[in-house]
Amino acid sequence: MTRGERIVPEEVPIAFSYGGSSHAVMMGTPADLQDFAVGFSLTEGIITDRSEVANIDIVEDEKGIDVQVTLLGDVEDALRARRRSMAGPVGCGLCGIESIEQAIRKVPDVSGIELSLTHVDIIKAIALLNDSQPLHRETRAVHGAGFYIPGKGLIAVREDVGRHNALDKLCGAVIRVGEAGASGAVAVTSRLSVEMVQKTAILGAPILIAISAPTALAIRTAEEAGMTLVALVRDEDFEIFTHPHRLSPGNIADVA
Incomplete structure (x- = not known):
């Protein structure tokens, strides 16, 4: 057996909060968090454009990182309404028809893009x-x-x-x-x-x-x-x- 040292990546809880309410917690590498916040918001359907993000604050403590995203008023109201509509029918994190529909959601059609x-x-x-x-x-x-x-x-x-x-x-x-x-x-x-x-x-x-x-x-x-x-x-x-x-x-x- 040979003793040695190795560099390993960091992995921490990264929470995304919108309008003061926690939305999701991911285990991830604590780098490029502004990009992470915008990209996560886009791919989760919370925003459709970068301009809908008003501000991003990164708050770190000994337990992890809270990425606090402030959206434009109308977008934040729509997200709050969506949360209310999904609350109640299910009692566990990934149970229920909403989760299944989200997992197999229909994706945008990119067939018309002529990139080669x-x-x-x-x-x-x-x-x-x-x-x-x-x-x-x-x-x-x-x-x-x-x-x-x-x-x-x-x-x-x-x-x-x-x-x-x-x-x-x-x-x-x-x-x-x-x-x-x-x-x-x-x-x-x-x-x-x-x-x-x-x-x-x-x-x-x-x-x-x-x-x-x-x-x-x-x-x-x-x-x-x-x-x-x-x-x-x-x-x-x-x-x-x-x-x-x-x-x-x-x-x-x-x-x-």
Whole structure:
């Protein structure tokens, strides 16, 4: 046995509060919390645009982090009304018809977005993502999500111990800089569950690229949403699961 030291990622409870009321608590990496707040609010359907967030306060104590989000008046009133309508019929956290409907919610249709990538873009997106994760290089214990625009490369990368958190942070980063989701593709280091497809569609990106494999429900959801799903990217090899019309071969020699 050899003794040594290793850098490991931090994981803390991160609570999201709206209008003074706690909405959800996530276990996550305590970084990029402004992006996390905006992205979470967007992908959970609390907001539809960054401008609906009036203010974000980060309050830390020994137990965790409270991300206090202040919304515009009308949006906050709508969220409060939604909470009231969901209270009462169920007595436990994830029970009841509301939770089932939320889990399999219909996602936005991105079939009309004409973004196209070459096979070289697919390879480059994952290669750049692998090279743009400082926390992962140190710990080998976090997921990454990046936003790739052809001709520009990765304009944003976010990391977290949770793959959903990393994608939420990325969604927040993209819309906070004023970039349209339709302008690029999302690349992730994790497997593709249905939630990853849902969040990508809500961002408005028509292409989702992953190192790992998709689930059957993720494939069906991407097909219905008109999203191009590319997975199992390994060097120059990858598999296209849905809507391949957005991809063209390109010149693989250009990867270098």
